[in-house]
Amino acid sequence: QKPAARSAFVFNFAASEIHFLNVKTSASLPKIPDSGTMPPTQNQPYDHLFKLLLIGDSGVGKSCLLLRFSDDQFTTNFITTIGIDFKIRTIELDGKRIKLQIWDTAGQERFRTITTAYYRGAQGILLVYDITDEKSFNNIRNWVRNIDQHASENVNKILIGNKCDMADKRVVDTARGQALANEYRIRFFETSAKSNINVEEAFFSIARDIKARVEERKDPKPGQGTVVVADGKNNQGGKKCACG
Numbered sequence: 001q002k003p004a005a006r007s008a009f010v011f012n013f014a015a016s017e018i019h020f021l022n023v024k025t026s027a028s029l030p031k032i033p034d035s036g037t038m039p040p041t042q043n044q045p046y047d048h049l050f051k052l053l054l055i056g057d058s059g060v061g062k063s064c065l066l067l068r069f070s071d072d073q074f075t076t077n078f079i080t081t082i083g084i085d086f087k088i089r090t091i092e093l094d095g096k097r098i099k100l101q102i103w104d105t106a107g108q109e110r111f112r113t114i115t116t117a118y119y120r121g122a123q124g125i126l127l128v129y130d131i132t133d134e135k136s137f138n139n140i141r142n143w144v145r146n147i148d149q150h151a152s153e154n155v156n157k158i159l160i161g162n163k164c165d166m167a168d169k170r171v172v173d174t175a176r177g178q179a180l181a182n183e184y185r186i187r188f189f190e191t192s193a194k195s196n197i198n199v200e201e202a203f204f205s206i207a208r209d210i211k212a213r214v215e216e217r218k219d220p221k222p223g224q225g226t227v228v229v230a231d232g233k234n235n236q237g238g239k240k241c242a243c244g
Contacts, residue, residue, distance in 0.1 A: 046090055046099040050210050051121055052203075054104045055143050056128035057136040061162040064193035065128065066104045069203050074194050091207060098207055119150035123214075124158070124206045129177075131161045131190065132169040137176070144184060156213065157186045158206045165192035 054062040063085065067073050070087035085104040090097055103118055119125075127143055129136040140159065147155065159181040161172060174190060181188030187209075189202040 046097040048096060048211060048214065049099045049101065050123050050207060052100055052102045052124040052126060052206065053118060053122040054102065054126050054128060055146070056160075057130070057133070057139050058106065060128045060130040060133065060136050061193050062104050062128050065126075065160070065162060065191065065199060065202075066102055068193040068196060068199045070102065072196075074196070091204065093204070093208055093211055096211065098211060100203070100207060102203075117150075119147060119155075120152060122151060122155055123210050124156040125151060126158050126160055126202065126206060127186075128160045128162050129172070130163050131172045131177070132163055132166050134171050137161075137172045137180075140180060154213065156206055156209045157184065158202060158209075159184070159186055159188045160202055161188070161190040163192060163194070164190040164197060165195040 054066060056062055064074060066085075066087055067075065070089045086102060087104075088099065088101050090099045092098070103122070105118065125147055127140055127147075129140055131137075144157075147157065159177065161174070161177040164170075177190065178188050187205055189198045189205070191198040191202055193199060
């Protein structure tokens with residue numbers, strides 16, 4: 001088995017197929033295809049294609065969340081993500097088929113320049129921290145700054161406190177996670193990829209928010225244009241971990 005180069009990207013195009021691509025500059029990065037709303041066809045059986053990003057410190061469980069959501073599996077044998085990894089899952093919301101292209105980014109600083117190249121094409125970003133790791137929680141503010149700098153202005157965001165099954169090792173209280181989410185006016189969930197807690201709920205929640213935004217832009221309501229200042233109450237749709 002050949003060792004993977006440090007400059008490699010890992011792509012899961014299928015569960016049984018892994019490709020390694022050496023990438024030297026951002027100019028050679030594989031392009032994320034355009035997304036949006038489109039009528040289903042025989043070769044394209046979905047109404048919307050949404051691109052999501054999982055970001056957060058290394059080791060918070062982003063890859064485990066992705067594997068749980070895409071394949072309903074969990075493993076403790078994950079190798080740290082190098083560069084970018086992605087999986088696809090098609091879901092149904094309100095009678096519409098939504099194809100989710102979910103990108104799992106490396107959390108290490110040395111890959112930051114590469115991974116930020118993917119922010120611009122994302123319609124939804126899931127910010128993940130580990131409830132047993134104070135530093136990963138504090139670094140959420142740095143990740144939000146990266147989003148503000150590199151992502152589209154109207155990108156949907158959600159905050160996730162992962163590993164809520166490890167209640168005996170918790171250092172970040174649920175209330176602190178909710179308070180941070182309230183500050184950024186985004187939804188908050190505590191999840192466990194291992195115990196399959198709130199994983200579906202988190203991904204479906206952000207997909208639903210993106211769908212509402214995309215369809216509202218496509219078919220604006222009469223009288224739209226008035227600026228409405230949200231009070232944040234409707235942005236707290238997350239659930240507390242059942243075991244936290």
